[in-house]
Each structure stands twice: as C-alpha cells, then as structure tokens.
Amino acid sequence: MYREIRQCRRVRETTVVLILVIIASALICPASATQPAYSAFPWGDEPLAGDAKAPVPVEVWQIPPLVVVLVLASIILPACLTPLEILTCCGGALTLNFRRIRKKSALDNVCRKEIHRYIIANPGAGFSEIERGVPVNRGTLEYHLAVLHRERLVVAIYRNNRAFYFENAGRFSDEEMDGMARMKNERAQSICRFLSSSPDVSQKEIARWMGVTVSTISWHLQRLLKAQLVTSGREGRMVRYRLTPFAAEILERITLSRGEEEHMVTGGRERITIKQANTVDAPGG
Structure with a gap:
C-alpha cells in the first residue's frame, strides 16, 4: 500500500x-513571425492621378477611450x-x-505520532509535561504540536496563558476539559488530593495541612467549585468541602500518568531515538 x-x-x-x-518555456521563449515579401500594383493600367494627401493631425481628446x-x-x-x-x-x-502535510499523513512521522499518543494517554497535558514525557527538544515539539493542531488532531484550551492539549475526538465536553486543565495546577491538585483522602474538611484545615494562608486556599477553592471539581456544604457555621466523582477520576488519571512517566524514565528511554525518527519529517524538510 x-x-x-x-x-x-x-x-x-x-x-x-x-x-x-x-x-x-512558453513564457520565456519569444514569439517570432516571418513577414512575407509583397509588391503594390495599380488597379488599372493608368497611373495614379492627383496629389498625395498628408495625414491629418488629431488631438488627444478626439481619440476614442478604447483606442487609448x-x-x-x-x-x-x-x-x-x-x-x-x-x-x-x-x-x-x-x-x-x-511538502504540505495532510491529515491522513500527519501521523506518519514517528515523533509526531508519539506526541499524539502521549496527549491521548494524558488528556489536558501542558507543553512542559509533554516535553518531559516525550524526549524531544523544545523547537521540535512546538512544530509538531502546531501540525497536530492545524490538522485538527488535537485541540488546545488556554488557562492563565498556558495551553492544555486534548485529543480532538469528542471524548470530553468543554466543562470536562476545563476541569482537567485546572487540575493541572500543582496547588489545586494538592487540595484535591487532600480532599480525596480527607473529605468534608474546612478551609482552615486545608490551609494548615498545606502550610499556606486561608485566603490562598479560598482563591483556589472558588475556581475548583466553578469547575465542578469540588462541592461545598454548610455544617453550622463551618463550610466543608468534598471532591466530586469526576474530580476523583481525573486525579486517578493524573496519578496513573505519573506512574507511567516514571516507568519510562527508569526504563532508560534514550532521547536520541526520537531525534533520529524526527529526521524523517523535520520542519525545513
């Protein structure tokens, strides 16, 4: 095939x-034509009579516009x-x-295919995370991500001037992608991990465990509530927070992806292998 x-x-x-x-060839080669020899003869046997008439001068405004x-x-x-x-x-x-890269042949490049697989396995991965998971240099990664995004194989959403990449296959709704992107924040992820192990806790308890101020925890919790990753319930004067099932599933996926990444690093995967494969379809070739 x-x-x-x-x-x-x-x-x-x-x-x-x-x-x-x-x-x-048709444009460069000049056109040429041969002019045949001709002779003029009078219509009759008698010579022409009368004076030759000089051409009459014509003013410019008298010439038809089409002729001009x-x-x-x-x-x-x-x-x-x-x-x-x-x-x-x-x-x-x-x-x-x-050579224009088409959608059908976009994944023929080994390096680009590896990046696409990593995004499928780690939905919501950011640029730095992909760079750590797929051992390629920064410029090459930017080029291949641009090709994948241009051919609509991946979709990117932006939060706080950061891009998060997902497979463009309709697996996740906009709300789910937003939640996964917010979960990529280390502090927000730490809050979710604490809520996963200790549900129904207050802001003060979370702040005490993380060693930060209550206002910092409140700022992150408001965004997690908006993304439907955390629910809140009042118990007397105390507001307690709990992780949603969707957030727990995202947290589990992140944990699994981190375990796979550590396995890849300890397995001695060499950077040069991907670089050699990348020479098949480099940005300038």
Missing part, C-alpha cells in the same frame, strides 16, 4: 514538473511580462521544495 502511495506521489510530482516546464487603453496596454504589458515570468518560475520552484 505504501509503495502504491509513493508511486502516485511520484506521478503527481512528475506531472507538475512537466506542466511548469511547458508554461515556463489598447495603446497604453500594448506599451505597458510587454514590460510587465518579464517579472511575471520570474514570479511564475519561482512559485513553481517553491511548490516543489515544500
């Missing part, structure tokens, strides 16, 4: 080259023909040198 695809690509590229060569336009076009267009030929040839050369 891959051999047939390559064959089709070669035929397509050869056809494009031939068409460009024909167009360039045609004369100007015949003067200007030949001067524009050479730049047009140069631009056409350069455009053909650029088309042959750069």
Whole structure:
C-alpha cells in the first residue's frame, strides 16, 4: 500500500514538473513571425492621378477611450511580462521544495505520532509535561504540536496563558476539559488530593495541612467549585468541602500518568531515538 502511495506521489510530482516546464518555456521563449515579401500594383493600367494627401493631425481628446487603453496596454504589458515570468518560475520552484502535510499523513512521522499518543494517554497535558514525557527538544515539539493542531488532531484550551492539549475526538465536553486543565495546577491538585483522602474538611484545615494562608486556599477553592471539581456544604457555621466523582477520576488519571512517566524514565528511554525518527519529517524538510 505504501509503495502504491509513493508511486502516485511520484506521478503527481512528475506531472507538475512537466506542466511548469511547458508554461515556463512558453513564457520565456519569444514569439517570432516571418513577414512575407509583397509588391503594390495599380488597379488599372493608368497611373495614379492627383496629389498625395498628408495625414491629418488629431488631438488627444478626439481619440476614442478604447483606442487609448489598447495603446497604453500594448506599451505597458510587454514590460510587465518579464517579472511575471520570474514570479511564475519561482512559485513553481517553491511548490516543489515544500511538502504540505495532510491529515491522513500527519501521523506518519514517528515523533509526531508519539506526541499524539502521549496527549491521548494524558488528556489536558501542558507543553512542559509533554516535553518531559516525550524526549524531544523544545523547537521540535512546538512544530509538531502546531501540525497536530492545524490538522485538527488535537485541540488546545488556554488557562492563565498556558495551553492544555486534548485529543480532538469528542471524548470530553468543554466543562470536562476545563476541569482537567485546572487540575493541572500543582496547588489545586494538592487540595484535591487532600480532599480525596480527607473529605468534608474546612478551609482552615486545608490551609494548615498545606502550610499556606486561608485566603490562598479560598482563591483556589472558588475556581475548583466553578469547575465542578469540588462541592461545598454548610455544617453550622463551618463550610466543608468534598471532591466530586469526576474530580476523583481525573486525579486517578493524573496519578496513573505519573506512574507511567516514571516507568519510562527508569526504563532508560534514550532521547536520541526520537531525534533520529524526527529526521524523517523535520520542519525545513
């Protein structure tokens, strides 16, 4: 199958080259015409009688506008023909040198496929997290993420000037993606972990456990409540907080992904392997 695809690509590229060569030849080669010799003879046997009449001068405003336009076009267009030929040839050369990546072939690159798999396994992963999980340099990761986003294989949501990536397959609603992105915050995640092990606690208890101020905990809890990751209930004068089942599921996924990441690091996965695979489809090639 891959051999047939390559064959089709070669035929397509050869056809494009031939068409460009024909167009360039037609534009560059000057047109030429031979003028046959001719002679003028009088209509009859008698010579022409009368004086020759000189041409009558005509003022510019007496010339029809169409004639003026045609004369100007015949003067200007030949001067524009050479730049047009140069631009056409350069455009053909650029088309042959750069290859457009389509959605069907976007995952043919090994490095890009690895990044896509990591995003599927770790929904809501940020740039730094992907960089730690998939050992590639920063510039290469930016390029491949841009290709995946352009071909709509992944979707990115932005929170606090940070991008969080998800598989573009309709697995999560907007609310779920928002919750996962907020859970990526380390302090918010620590609050959720504490609520998972100790439900129905107050802001003061959370602040005491984390060693931060109550106002800091209140700020994070308000955002977790808005994202429906935490619920609150009043008990007398005390407001107590509990983790939602959805937040518990997200927390479990994050824990599993961290375990897989540590396993990948301890397994001695080498950075050079992905770099070699990346040479198949580099940004400039």
